[in-house]
Amino acid sequence: MEKMVIGIDIGGTITKYGFVSETGELFCEGTLHTGKHRKVKDFISELCTKLLALQKSNNYNVLGVGVGAPDGNYYTGAIEHAPNLRWKGFIDLAGLFKQSINLPVAVTNDANAAALGELIYGNGKGMKHFIMITLGTGLGSGFVVDGKIVYGHDGFAGELGHTIAVPEGRQCACGKKGCLETYVSAPGIIRTVFELLANEIEPSVFRDISFNKLTAKMITDEALKGDKIALKAFDYTGKMLGMKLSDAVVHTSPEAIFLFGGLALAGDLIFIPTKKYMEENLLTIFKNKVKIMPSALLNKNVAILGAGALIWNELKKNH
Numbered sequence: 001m002e003k004m005v006i007g008i009d010i011g012g013t014i015t016k017y018g019f020v021s022e023t024g025e026l027f028c029e030g031t032l033h034t035g036k037h038r039k040v041k042d043f044i045s046e047l048c049t050k051l052l053a054l055q056k057s058n059n060y061n062v063l064g065v066g067v068g069a070p071d072g073n074y075y076t077g078a079i080e081h082a083p084n085l086r087w088k089g090f091i092d093l094a095g096l097f098k099q100s101i102n103l104p105v106a107v108t109n110d111a112n113a114a115a116l117g118e119l120i121y122g123n124g125k126g127m128k129h130f131i132m133i134t135l136g137t138g139l140g141s142g143f144v145v146d147g148k149i150v151y152g153h154d155g156f157a158g159e160l161g162h163t164i165a166v167p168e169g170r171q172c173a174c175g176k177k178g179c180l181e182t183y184v185s186a187p188g189i190i191r192t193v194f195e196l197l198a199n200e201i202e203p204s205v206f207r208d209i210s211f212n213k214l215t216a217k218m219i220t221d222e223a224l225k226g227d228k229i230a231l232k233a234f235d236y237t238g239k240m241l242g243m244k245l246s247d248a249v250v251h252t253s254p255e256a257i258f259l260f261g262g263l264a265l266a267g268d269l270i271f272i273p274t275k276k277y278m279e280e281n282l283l284t285i286f287k288n289k290v291k292i293m294p295s296a297l298l299n300k301n302v303a304i305l306g307a308g309a310l311i312w313n314e315l316k317k318n319h
Helices: 042-057 093-100 110-121 187-201 217-224 228-252 269-279 301-317
Strands: 002-010 014-020 025-034 060-069 079-082 105-109 129-134 139-145 257-261 291-294
Touching: 002 042, 002 110, 002 301, 014 042, 014 060, 025 042, 025 301, 042 060, 042 093, 060 110, 060 301, 079 093, 093 105, 105 110, 105 291, 105 301, 110 129, 110 139, 110 257, 110 301, 129 228, 139 228, 139 291, 187 217, 187 228, 217 228, 217 269, 228 269, 257 269, 269 291, 291 301
Parallel strands: 002 060, 060 105, 129 257, 257 291
Antiparallel strands: 002 014, 014 025, 129 139
């Protein structure tokens, strides 16, 4: 029997899962719509049924389960008041998984899981100081200092997405106004496009598309074709991200910042303005020292690999 762990990435829209070997190979990937079930117990039950069927059909010796989730707390094993999930409040995720799969379970923030994946299997290998930014339904961040994930005293350190980018700005699902993720995320860039459409007079294909039908992928595609509204939306998104990264650099002095997720797939459209505005706002002693790079695992699921790396690390600690 081949030894494996299960890596699970619970996203605001889609949950992804797979079996991860100790060397970082990923097998039997699958997805499940995160909001499919009104009750989290029903969601976990269906997910575990799929995983157990895959384990049996492939004859894997599964040793544990690692989960990355919005507001996942490494210390408690719970999701705590995640604004991007339909299930609210305190959710004992590790406990619920153990009811269906009698194995060790480790939980962390989804961006921390991505940072672990980059640290162990990606471009962060050998680095002791870097920041991982995940750009999806929200903006997640994981901070690596001295080769370790920074959790803080309560498990929630490094929530860059919910720092204020614009005082009294856009309403965020967390309840605050002006959070960075309302500007830098898939929904954020869509909101930017519609603000630009209201304030600019340039022709754009987006003028014939409703808010609910517009996607971040469509904005990327039109930007590559030269649509001025799309290009301005990416410049503004990069500006907001770059400005906030200049603040983050001061706190941890990272060697690199990795971008991962849907918006990162836009390539230079997001990387060039982000780097430009970060450098413009950096304290002189930090200028031209910090690389902004795509994740080495950009076309793989770094969050699944990271969740797998999390539980592999826990198993090694216990031994």
